[in-house]
Structures are given as structure tokens and as C-alpha cells.
Amino acid sequence: MPDTLPPRPLAVPLAKAYRLLNHGPTVLLSAEHGGRRNTMAAAWNMPLDFDPPKVAVVIDKAVFTRGLVEASGRFVLSLPCAAQRSLVDAVGGASGRSLDKEAAFGLRYLAGEAAPAESGGQPLVAGSVAWLACRRLPQPTIEQAHDLFLAEVEAAWADPRVFSNGRWHFDGHDALRTLHHVAGGAYFTPGTMLQG
Amino acid sequence: MPDTLPPRPLAVPLAKAYRLLNHGPTVLLSAEHGGRRNTMAAAWNMPLDFDPPKVAVVIDKAVFTRGLVEASGRFVLSLPCAAQRSLVDAVGGASGRSLDKEAAFGLRYLAGEAAPAESGGQPLVAGSVAWLACRRLPQPTIEQAHDLFLAEVEAAWADPRVFSNGRWHFDGHDALRTLHHVAGGAYFTPGTMLQG
Numbered sequence: 133m134p135d136t137l138p139p140r141p142l143a144v145p146l147a148k149a150y151r152l153l154n155h156g157p158t159v160l161l162s163a164e165h166g167g168r169r170n171t172m173a174a175a176w177n178m179p180l181d182f183d184p185p186k187v188a189v190v191i192d193k194a195v196f197t198r199g200l201v202e203a204s205g206r207f208v209l210s211l212p213c214a215a216q217r218s219l220v221d222a223v224g225g226a227s228g229r230s231l232d233k234e235a236a237f238g239l240r241y242l243a244g245e246a247a248p249a250e251s252g253g254q255p256l257v258a259g260s261v262a263w264l265a266c267r268r269l270p271q272p273t274i275e276q277a278h279d280l281f282l283a284e285v286e287a288a289w290a291d292p293r294v295f296s297n298g299r300w301h302f303d304g305h306d307a308l309r310t311l312h313h314v315a316g317g318a319y320f321t322p323g324t325m326l327q328g
Numbered sequence: 329m330p331d332t333l334p335p336r337p338l339a340v341p342l343a344k345a346y347r348l349l350n351h352g353p354t355v356l357l358s359a360e361h362g363g364r365r366n367t368m369a370a371a372w373n374m375p376l377d378f379d380p381p382k383v384a385v386v387i388d389k390a391v392f393t394r395g396l397v398e399a400s401g402r403f404v405l406s407l408p409c410a411a412q413r414s415l416v417d418a419v420g421g422a423s424g425r426s427l428d429k430e431a432a433f434g435l436r437y438l439a440g441e442a443a444p445a446e447s448g449g450q451p452l453v454a455g456s457v458a459w460l461a462c463r464r465l466p467q468p469t470i471e472q473a474h475d476l477f478l479a480e481v482e483a484a485w486a487d488p489r490v491f492s493n494g495r496w497h498f499d500g501h502d503a504l505r506t507l508h509h510v511a512g513g514a515y516f517t518p519g520t521m522l523q524g
Binding site for chain 1: 350352371373377382384413469470478495496502515519520522
């Protein structure tokens with residue numbers, strides 16, 4: 133096996149899963165239903181609770197993925213990294229209603245040996261640096277009025293090169309830094325870590 | 329006037345206000361009611377809509393500021409910067425129920441000539457780099473069940489040294505970079521900007 137293959141994702145203890153989102157990364161949101169899967173970009177996400185971990189995320193009425201979330205009651209948040217910036221722009225700029233993003237953009241999901249054993253075939257985006265498998269907590273009123281979805285995180289994983297023991301450590305891995313969307317395809321990556 | 333005084337905050341057009349939060353900064357949330365004002369730290373926040381701009385933020389039941397928000401129907405999100413890291417830790421680690429954070433930590437709010445003319449005495453934290461004046465959109469069910477508050481942004485301002493024309497530009501201003509909480513008083517600041 134060439135050493136350029138990424139390591140298999142490692143499970144993140146549920147009580148530490150909020151730390152994957154705490155610093156404000158843009159995520160890819162993927163869902164699957166009836167043999168169809170799709171992925172959208174979602175800068176508007178945040179942790180909502182510690183343990184059990186919950187998240188909140190905005191899913192616009194216009195997006196194809198929303199129907200897959202509503203039908204399946206599940207979605208995966210993948211945290212894309214600097215090396216995936218073009219993929220995020222492409223995925224975020226097109227609709228799965230009219231286009232197969234896997235065929236069009238080379239979007240791939242972890243499968244076989246590369247996927248965590250416990251992920252059960254859920255759509256974890258390959259090449260990302262963390263993943264949260266989520267179960268929708270239906271809130272019809274705010275989903276309708278504000279496109280706001282709440283979910284419980286049932287499992288989480290991270291690339292151990294940049295996240296372990298509940299902490300991000302990007303030093304020496306610039307291509308694996310998370311993306312923080314500013315506007316119009318411009319992103320910050322995390323820079324200096326300040327600590328006490 | 330010594331040139332170390334920060335420039336007066338400049339108004340951010342409402343349609344661009346979401347860009348203040350889009351990259352995932354930790355915020356300070358301040359509210360005022362009946363002659364009492366207080367400030368808490370809130371890493372869990374996100375934009376919720378573009379225009380009119382709305383935000384979502386988690387306000388725990390235990391925090392003193394929540395009562396001020398519920399009573400007044402308003403709050404201000406201030407974006408603290410690297411130079412304010414100790415202040416954020418102090419403010420986030422103590423309760424306004426038992427302590428006056430202004431006296432204890434040197435927490436200050438913009439006043440007089442330093443405050444934007446249109447801010448009407450609302451509690452904008454001095455030394456921060458952007459501010460969003462928010463009006464609560466009451467959602468009793470999710471406030472109670474999930475500590476989740478929704479609000480409309482009625483006005484926004486930023487320090488023109490680091491935000492103008494709808495974009496952050498931190499180069500040359502390391503002390504003014506936003507803070508992105510990792511865990512336990514460790515923060516990332518925005519590093520490299522990637523763009524197309």
C-alpha cells in the first residue's frame with residue numbers, strides 16, 4: 133500500500149464530537165435515499181449540545197439534498213480540507229437535481245477498507261478530515277420557517293494525522309487544514325493556535 | 329487623539345452582515361435590562377439568513393445573560409480579537425450572577441465618540457472587531473428544549489482596519505484576528521486566505 137493513502141478514519145468519542153465543529157469550519161452535507169445520494173456545501177452549521185452531541189445546520193429549501201434528508205432522516209457532515217477547495221466550490225455551485233456530482237466532479241465516498249467499520253455505508257466524503265453521522269431531530273416549524281435542521285450525532289470520526297485526543301493539530305499538514313468560508317469561493321484556513 | 333485609539337466602527341450593509349460570522353468566529357454575547365448588563369462567550373453561533381440577516385446562537389439555561397435577553401428581547405454579538413483572548417476566557421469562565429465583569433475583568437463597552445452614532449447605547453464590547461445588534465425572534469419551544477435562540481440582525485458594524493467592502497483583511501493586523509475556539513482556552517486565528 134503506497135504511503136500516500138490516508139489512514140483509516142479513527143472514531144472520535146461522542147462527548148468530544150462537538151470539537152470537530154467548534155472552530156467554525158465549512159462542511160459538506162451528504163444524504164442518501166432510494167439509491168440516490170448527493171452532497172451540498174454548508175458554511176452555516178454549529179454544535180448544539182455536548183453529550184449526546186447535537187448539531188444545527190441550515191439546509192435551503194431549494195437544494196436537492198434536503199429531500200434526501202427529509203426522506204431518510206439522516207445525513208453526514210464531512211469536513212473538507214484545503215486540498216478539497218475546488219471540490220467544495222464545485223459541489224456548492226451545482227444542484228444534484230440536474231447533475232451527478234460524483235461523475236461531474238470526482239466526488240467520492242469512503243468505501244470498503246477505507247471506510248470506518250461502523251459507518252454502515254453512509255456517505256462519508258473521501259479526502260475529508262472529519263465526519264459526523266447525524267440523525268435528524270424533526271422540527272417541522274423551524275425547518276419550514278428558517279430552513280434550520282437539528283440533529284443528533286450518532287458517530288464521528290477524524291483523520292488521526294490532524295485530530296486526536298480531542299484536539300486539532302494541523303502543523304505540518306497544510307493541505308489538511310479545515311476550510312472556513314469567507315465569501316465567493318474565498319476561505320481562511322486555521323493559522324496560529326493561541327493557548328494559555 | 330493618540331493614533332493608538334481604534335477607528336470608529338463603520339456600518340456594514342445588512343445584506344453583508346452574514347459575512348462577519350461566515351468563517352466561524354467565537355463571539356461575545358451581551359445584553360442589558362433594567363440597569364444591568366452582562367456579557368457571555370458563545371462559540372456556538374451561525375448565520376441563519378442573508379437579508380434580512382438572521383443568526384442562531386446557543387444560550388445555556390444556566391447563564392445570567394439569558395434572563396437579560398429574554399427580558400429585553402435584544403442582544404449584541406461582538407467579535408473579539410486575538411488581543412482579547414484573556415478577556416474572552418475570563419468572561420466565559422465566570423457568571424454575571426455573582427460578579428460584575430466590568431469591575432472584575434476590565435470589560436468595557438463602546439460609549440460616546442467611540443460608539444457608532446446609530447448604536448443607541450447598546451452594549452458593544454470595546455476592543456472587538458465587529459458587532460451585530462440583534463432582536464430576538466421568540467421560539468419558546470426550541471429555546472426551552474435546545475437553548476437555541478434565533479434573532480434578526482438590525483444593524484452591524486466592523487473595525488475598518490480588518491473588514492471593509494464585505495471582506496475580512498487581517499494581513500498586518502495579527503492582534504485583530506478573530507478567535508475560533510478549539511477547546512479549553514485554545515483558539516485558532518484565521519491564517520492563510522485561499523481564493524480562486
